[in-house]
Amino acid sequence: MSEPMGKMEAAGGLAVTTGVDVNAAVDRLRSEGVPARLAAKDATLWGPAAEEEAAIRLGWIDTFVKSKELLAPLAKLRAEFQEQGIDHIALAGMGGSSLAPEVISRTLDLGISILDTTDPGQIRAEMGEAALRRTAVVVSSKSGSTVETDSQRRAFELAFKGIGVENWAERFVFVTDPGSALESLAQEQGSHLFLADANVGGRYSALTAFGLVPTALAGADVAELIEQAEAFATTVESEGDNPAVVLGAVIAARPTITVADDGTGVVGLGDWAEQLIAESLGKDGKGTLPVVLEGPGAAGARDSDRVYATVGGSSTGLPAAGSQLAMPDVVVNGPLGAQFLAWELATAYAGYLIGIDPFNQPNVTESKENTNRILADGLPQERPHAVDGAVEIYGSHADTLAGALGEVLTNADREGAYIAVLAYLDRIDDARLAALRAELAERTAAPVTWGWGPRFLHSTGQFHKGGRQTGVFVQITGESVEDLEIPGRDYTFAGLQAAQAAGDRQALESRERPLVRFHLTDRGQGVNQLLHAVRELS
Numbered sequence: 001m002s003e004p005m006g007k008m009e010a011a012g013g014l015a016v017t018t019g020v021d022v023n024a025a026v027d028r029l030r031s032e033g034v035p036a037r038l039a040a041k042d043a044t045l046w047g048p049a050a051e052e053e054a055a056i057r058l059g060w061i062d063t064f065v066k067s068k069e070l071l072a073p074l075a076k077l078r079a080e081f082q083e084q085g086i087d088h089i090a091l092a093g094m095g096g097s098s099l100a101p102e103v104i105s106r107t108l109d110l111g112i113s114i115l116d117t118t119d120p121g122q123i124r125a126e127m128g129e130a131a132l133r134r135t136a137v138v139v140s141s142k143s144g145s146t147v148e149t150d151s152q153r154r155a156f157e158l159a160f161k162g163i164g165v166e167n168w169a170e171r172f173v174f175v176t177d178p179g180s181a182l183e184s185l186a187q188e189q190g191s192h193l194f195l196a197d198a199n200v201g202g203r204y205s206a207l208t209a210f211g212l213v214p215t216a217l218a219g220a221d222v223a224e225l226i227e228q229a230e231a232f233a234t235t236v237e238s239e240g241d242n243p244a245v246v247l248g249a250v251i252a253a254r255p256t257i258t259v260a261d262d263g264t265g266v267v268g269l270g271d272w273a274e275q276l277i278a279e280s281l282g283k284d285g286k287g288t289l290p291v292v293l294e295g296p297g298a299a300g301a302r303d304s305d306r307v308y309a310t311v312g313g314s315s316t317g318l319p320a321a322g323s324q325l326a327m328p329d330v331v332v333n334g335p336l337g338a339q340f341l342a343w344e345l346a347t348a349y350a351g352y353l354i355g356i357d358p359f360n361q362p363n364v365t366e367s368k369e370n371t372n373r374i375l376a377d378g379l380p381q382e383r384p385h386a387v388d389g390a391v392e393i394y395g396s397h398a399d400t401l402a403g404a405l406g407e408v409l410t411n412a413d414r415e416g417a418y419i420a421v422l423a424y425l426d427r428i429d430d431a432r433l434a435a436l437r438a439e440l441a442e443r444t445a446a447p448v449t450w451g452w453g454p455r456f457l458h459s460t461g462q463f464h465k466g467g468r469q470t471g472v473f474v475q476i477t478g479e480s481v482e483d484l485e486i487p488g489r490d491y492t493f494a495g496l497q498a499a500q501a502a503g504d505r506q507a508l509e510s511r512e513r514p515l516v517r518f519h520l521t522d523r524g525q526g527v528n529q530l531l532h533a534v535r536e537l538s
Contacts, residue, residue: 009241012232014334014342019327020307022249025353029245034352038345039236045348050357057359059199060344061236064207064229064337066197071223074216077173077192081217086136086171089218090115090126092152093140093210095279095458096202097175099272100211100340104225106267107313107336110218115152116455118500120484120493122426123152127159127484138173138214142202144180147368148454151496154487173217175209201359203276203459206340228337236345243332244342248349250330251277251288255416255468256306256447260293260328265313266336273311273343275459280347280358282463287356289418289463291447294434296328300441300448305416311339363465363507367457370503375491379502388533390525394517401533404516405440408474409537411514412446416470419446420460423476424453424501425523433476433527439534446472454500464508471513476530477501478520 008017029035037045041061043054059066081087090113091101098116105112113126126135137156141149153172160168172191176182177198186193196209205211207229212222235242251257257277259270270292281287293301301308310328313335332339351358374380384392386399396404412419421437423430437450451460453475464471483494491499508515520526 007246009243009246011238011241011243012235012338013228014232014243014332014338016243016246016250016330016332016342018246018250018330020250020253020329022246022253025249025252026245029249029349029352030239030242034349035242035245036237038348045352046357046359047355050359053357053359056199057201057204059197060201060204060207062233063197063200064226064233064341067207067209067212067226068223070194070209070212070216073194074213074222078217078219081136086134088131088135089113089138089214090135090156091138091140091214092149092156093138093175094146094148094455095275096205097140097142097149097210098455099275099459100206101214103266103268103272104211104215104220104336105218107265108215108220110215110220112214112218116148116458117427117452118148118151118454118493118497119424119426120480120482120497122428123155123493124482124484125428127155129163132159132163133165136171136173136217138175138217139182140175140210140214141182142177142180142196142210144176144182144185147371147496151486151489151493154489155484155493158487173213175213203279204344206272206344207337211340225337225340228335229341232334232338232341244345245349247330247332247342247346249353250307250309251281251346251350252353254288254305254307256289256291256418258291258293258301258306258308258447260296260298260301260310262296262310262312262314262331262333264333266311266339269311269336269339269343276343276347277350278460278463278467279361279364279458281351281354281356282460282467283360283362284356284466285468286354287463287467288350288354289447289449289467290460291449294438298441299438303445303447306447361462364458364462366465366507367461367500367504370506371496371499374499374502375496379498384519389529390520390522391529392519392521394519396516401518401529402536404518405534406537408472408514408516409440409444411472412444414470416468417446417472418470419444419448419472419474420451420464421448421474421476422451422453422456422504424497425476425478425520427452430478430523430527433530436530436534439531443534443537453504454497457500457504461504465511469511469513471508473508473513473515475501475505475515475517476520477517478523478526
């Protein structure tokens, strides 16, 4: 448990207040000149093995300067779309290409449709004729070949043609790195194109074209976000108050950090920070595990092995009202543009303290490679151990849902363990199943995370394979009522979704991690059964 909130550093519009004793770590960062070296883009900070990757991944430190070049063309394109009656943006993107736009959209209530999924029902919901006629699609991918975004692009193209949109190519806005296949396609078919900063990795790309293009087209004042980041950037080398240094020390202080919105204006930042922290720090058998909470003080927020953080837009820097026991361990308050840069800096500092290269992702491709092999060879033949109503149970010795969930809790009853629930479902229509995270957290001392597949493969998936090898996994899959074809491919969205789930299972099982799978033969009934079963547990 932390001491009473006593340390506060505020500068550049953002404040970090904490009671965690991080003085030694902060002193180390300052005495070793880490802030100044990072500001100078010193690629040697994280050791010789990380230097080559870091040398091409530090553009995020001042990328907001370059991003000002986007403002005029984005304003022009938005005006053109409005003249054409296009007033809705659908974003096809994964990981760093979707999470920052989602935070901006939720915070500013923009209503962007974020399609970081392969669930056919969730994608099909965006294909209605009335919606399509007023929709532009932003396709975001650094490599230009991300399977999820390429599949969605193909589906939207067919849908536009199906309702007779003659200028369908002009409904697409591509955001990608220079030289990618997506750049070539944009030029070939006459779609709009915005090139991102190639020296910024996906999870650090909030203030590049990946974060700004879809949100500006939906009406966000992205110039203000840039101004907020620019104001905070003046603190990077500060010898006085330096909030990001304190935050970095806090992230590195304990094995787990739990994050919740504090209700003062920034919405959903935890989902973005989850990817940033997990993918940056979860490797080499160590790292900090991020847990996104449903709200302040949610189940599993506090324990001796974790730091409990709240984030918000208030500029006061004061902790939330309430008793000392209810207070978070760290409060991060400030505008969204400053929040993005502060957490990016802090993650880089935490990597330095822990001894981890924060820019590579050595285990991210493993599940992808398994998926490609399964798509080529077919799904593995698996038989359930038991069937309980509308739920098939795999990987458990129990014959009931309650028994299988009880096994999960037993497996997590050891030092350093955590539970990860991985749901390959429709995160809109099946959203109520996410309550399972808090229900499990109420019944275990272990941290419990929640991930929607396949989006978590581009974030916490790195931690699951490369971080501390103490995870206990619950995978949830489901039958699709109606499938959706992927033009030009010999598999459908349901087939791709199933292959991704199977590929991820193989990656986890190869590490001999405990994994139980629940397959919902009827999604609505299966969701009800799972929630009822967990609530039966003591």
